[in-house]
Amino acid sequence: MNLSSVVVVWFKRDLRVSDHAPLAAAVASGYPVIPLFVVETDYWETPVASRRHWCFQHDCLVSLNQSLCHLGQSLIVRVADDALVAMQALAQTVHIQHIYAHEETGNDWTYQRDLKVRAWCHEVHVPLTEFPYNGVVRRLKSRDEWSAIRNQRMAQSLIAAPDHLLPLSVSVHSDALPRKIDPRFGAPLHGVVQKGGRVDAERTLAGFLEVRAKDYLYQISAPGASELSCSRLSTHLAYGVLSMKEVLHSLNRRVKGLMPDEKKAFSRSLAAFRSRLSWRDHFIQKIEDQPSIEYRCMHSGCEKMRPLPGNADFLHAWEVGQTGYPFIDACMRNLVYQGWITFRMRAMLVSFASYHLWLDWRETGHHLARTFTDYEPGIHYSQLQMQSGVTGINALRIYSPTKQSQEHDPEGKYIKQWVPELASVPVAYIHEPWTMPPLLQTECGIQIGQDYPAPIVDHQTAIRSAREQISAVRKQSDFRDKAGKVFQKLGSRRRQPQRRKKSHPKPSDDQLSMDLDD
Ligand SMILES: Cc1cc2nc3c(=O)[nH]c(=O)nc-3n(C[C@H](O)[C@H](O)[C@H](O)COP(=O)(O)OP(=O)(O)OC[C@H]3O[C@@H](n4cnc5c(N)ncnc54)[C@H](O)[C@@H]3O)c2cc1C
Structure with missing residues (x-):
């Protein structure tokens, strides 16, 4: 049987038609193009996948299909266990001359899937060309070269979007x-899900650069306003x-075109935004260089620091926003409802789970991965590990949950929005409602311990215990040596270590270099 010859563009986490090297290469091949997306049902059974992700991705796929239809060929969707199964089935009906895709730096599941597809392509003599993705460098020789x-x-x-695709x-x-x-x-x-698709993405980018960026630096850590x-x-x-x-080209245009009267309001914020975009690639590069960070602590000395599994009651209380710490619970409930919360609050939620509740990041990470609409393995696991020490x-x-609460929500408005059980609590007690005298609790119509939990751990006792256990791990004789090796492979080069005489450079502080202030 003579099958029709085609080339395939395999869309994964690159759901657009412009600045898309695989699509441009496929068009340049002169063959009709199958734009393929596989809904991989095995992936959706993994503990990090969630309906929230699917809802966003669904919008993106509808939007991608519209863009492709304008170019003359609609998106071909296949629902299969994984992409390999889908491609094998496709190869029964058309003669695949070439497959074009981006290098995906995802999690272990997607990595193993990519290896299987590559092996199959090799076996059936179908060339597979993968193009670099964003700022992540595959087979990077040394971290020093990355930037x-x-x-x-x-x-x-x-790369401009193609004019048209040769129809099948x-x-x-x-x-x-x-x-x-x-x-x-x-x-x-x-809850609600952020809207996906190209129109919303472009609108969000333009709205930020033109208007919203003005308040970016001032409100970046404010729950609610952020x-x-x-x-x-x-x-x-x-x-x-x-x-x-x-995104970077749009940012460059905006910075170049800033009017003199805009410079004061926008310049610093846009510079801060630019460095965060760079962190994005920096973190994804970590999982590219060391995929095991999804499962293993970067520093092997910390591997058994916390019990696995940890305290199941603590984990549940944290996941549903019932820890008895109002600000922690407000942030978690806000996150669960909206699928997004600002960096500082993500860091605080992980820090609380890791130090106060002594839960391992591998347990808390699954819940957060499902909850963050923007789940991005490279950033996610690096940040989880950083915030867990x-x-x-x-x-x-x-x-300190109380200090964060007083600083970021002095009036308790945010707490009352997300923890309505505490709506009647006076401002003086909103950060630590368990300190309310019993009579006042009765007057306010709330009983701490019944209507809202008392703190599930005592702050001082919990952090003292955490510090002692961490300090014991850090006293291991080879701790510094191993840390030096982690730095060599994964550390940020933004601040060069001061003392270079030692065999291993002093580990840098990625987090301090990120301008966090407490
Ligand atoms: C425990 C933890 C887990 C996280 N998991 C994710 C994740 O799965 N996916 C994700 O995109 N971000 C993650 N972040 C980083 C950060 O919180 C989000 O990128 C940011 O809050 C997204 O909102 P934004 O787009 O408005 O960011 P903005 O502040 O507007 O920043 C612009 C862009 O820069 C990048 N960026 C910002 N902050 C960081 C950062 N600290 N590290 C790396 N890139 C950054 C993001 O791509 C972001 O869209 C995590 C942070 C923590 C503490």
């Missing part, structure tokens, strides 16, 4: 896109609706 390669890549011109000469079956409420995508969703003043681009970047290069190269950062 220069990334910057050079980002300075390149954008045969009909290729496309499965229906599963609905957002399809039972295969996990537990029902309670929802508007942060860029909110993380999910659009995670699903590749915008490329990093597209298991990298060996970052300063320990133990947040």
Whole structure:
């Protein structure tokens, strides 16, 4: 049988048609193009996948299909166990001349899947060309070279969307896109989901650069206000609706075109935004260089520091926002409802779970991965480890829930919004309602311990115990040596270590270099 010859563009977390090297290469090949997306049902059974992710991705796929239809060929969707199964089935109906894709730096599941696809391509003699993705460098020889390669890549011109795609000469079956409420995508969703798709991504980027960035630096850590003043681009970047290069080029244009009267208000914020975009690639590069950080502590000396499994009651209380610490619970409930919370609050939630509740990041990480709409493995596991003190190269950062609460929500408005049980509690007690005299509790119509939990751990006792256990681990004779090796492989080169005489450079403090202030 003579099968029709085609090339395949395998879309993964790059759901756009512009600045898309695989699509451009496929068009340049002169063959009809199958733009393929595989809904991989095995992936959706992993503990990090959630309906929230699917809802966002669904919007992106609808939008991608619209863009492709304008180019003359709709998106071909296949629902299969994984991409390999889908490609094997596709190869029964068309003659695949070439597969083009981006290098995906995801989690272990996607990595293993990519290896299987590559092996199959080799076996059936179908060339597979993968293009670099954003600022992540595959087979990086030394971390010292990363920044220069990334910057050079980002300075390149954008790749224009193709004018049109050669239509297929045969009909290729496309499965229906599963609905957002399809039972295969996990537990029902309670809350709202950020809107996905190119139109929203472009609008979000433009709105941030033109207007919202003005308040970015001042409100970046404010729960509530940060929802508007942060860029909110993380999910659009995670699903590749915008490329990093597209965002950076827009940023460059905006900075260049700032009017004199805008400079004061925007310059610092836009510079801070630029460095965060660089952190994004920096963190994803870590999992590219060392995929095991999804499962193993960067510093092997910390591997058994916390029990696994940990205290199940603590884990549950933390996940549902019932720890008895109002600000922690407000942040968690806000996050669970909206699928997004600002960096500082993410860090605080992990710090509380890791130090106060002494839970291992591998347990808390699954809940957060499902809850963050922008789940991005490279950032996620690096940050979880940093905020849990298991990298060996970052300063320990133990947040006081009461201090954070007083600083970021002095009037308790945010707490009352997300923990309505505490609506009647006077401001003087809102940060520590367990200190309310019993009579006042009765007057306010609330009983701490019944209507809202008393703290599940005592702050001072918990952090004293955490410090002692961490200090014991850090006293291991080879701790510094191992930390030096972690730094060599994964550490930020933004601040060069001062003393270079030692055989291993002194570990840098990624976190301090990120301007965190407590
Ligand atoms: C425990 C923990 C887990 C996290 N998990 C994720 C995750 O799965 N996916 C994710 O995108 N971000 C993650 N972050 C980083 C950060 O919190 C989010 O990127 C940011 O809050 C997203 O909001 P934004 O797009 O408005 O960010 P902005 O502040 O507007 O920043 C612009 C962009 O820079 C990048 N960025 C910002 N902060 C960081 C950072 N600290 N590290 C790396 N890149 C950054 C993001 O791509 C973001 O979209 C995590 C942080 C912590 C503490």
